[in-house]
Amino acid sequence: MTETEADLRRLPASRVQTAAFYEVKDLAAGDAVVLLTADDPRLVMESLNLQLRDALAWQTQATAEGFRTRVVLRDETEPADVVDLLIRDHRRVDELLGRALRRINAADAAGARPLLAEFAAGLRRHIRVENELLAPMLPQPAGPDGTSHVAIMLREHEEILAQLGEVEASFAFDAAPEAWEVEPFVAILSGTLAKHEHREESNLFPHWAAALRARPAPEQPALLARVRAMLEGGEDVKT
Ligand SMILES: [Fe+2]
Ligand SMILES: [Fe+2]
Known part of the structure; x- marks a missing residue:
């Protein structure tokens, strides 16, 4: 130190x-x-x-x-608020996907599989927090062209989940797929996710951070704890 x-x-x-x-x-x-x-x-x-x-x-x-x-x-440092926690979670899932992609590019699809499983679970939890907990309670600001940033977020989540499904399907056909069979799907998802996170962080999150600061102070620690628990899998839907 x-x-x-x-x-x-x-x-x-x-x-x-x-x-x-x-x-x-x-x-x-x-x-x-x-x-x-x-x-x-x-x-x-x-x-x-x-x-x-x-x-x-x-x-x-x-x-x-x-x-x-x-x-x-x-x-x-401790996350300052829910938005800070979500931004950190973006970096965490990006890192997992990046590591998976590096394994695939090293022709080690089997080594990528557990990383992708962890990534998929984390990404689904992250999207649930944004869709089911935060979108209904926080404002829905509109961009200069009148489109709601939340509507854009929800649409992009659909697209991301569909692409995640493609990645999982590419791994499901074969216990040990070839890297070239799975790489395109992972690369497409990686690009879509990066753009989505950037848009959220620059267009939507500043509004959400301001709205959160305006809510009663005693609510903040409880909400932060709830989001943290959801991101860690504490409220996963059992299937
Ligand atoms: Fe998102
Ligand atoms: Fe996000």
Whole structure:
């Protein structure tokens, strides 16, 4: 557990983000990096976090000489709210699917099978949380063309579940399928899912996060616990 400090206050503003990137890109579990900056680093941190796929959590304090920002890995902090938990869950299922795809590309479809099973269970739970728990209780904001972001989400979930069914079918025909038999289905699903998650996170989740913050404070921990339990399989439908 180490904490290092990087003083970026003398750098030109145009170089702060790159310098900060090199300071935090190899941040390990348990470690922290403290960035000292002359200007408020909010925008720099947000775009850095985007660059690192939401891996970071940070707190900034104004000091007499500028700003002091302590950066840690987001996974080590408690999720701030339900939306934060869902974004982390996106990364978790993506990682499982990515590992499965790497096994398939290494001609090891058998090795991909348990990863895909875990991915499928996690994805179905995630979609249930969004469809059955959150969509009915949270607002249904519309985009600039009037289409509801929730309606788009529900339609994309249908498409994703259909593609997941194709992946599972490609594995069901044969105990040990060839990689080329299953790869196209997994690759298509991976692309569809990535686009869907991006759309949710940029179009819908900011509205949902604001709506959640506006609800009574005592509700928040209970809702967070319920979503966590659902994502962990605590409310799986028995078949
Ligand atoms: Fe979704
Ligand atoms: Fe989602």
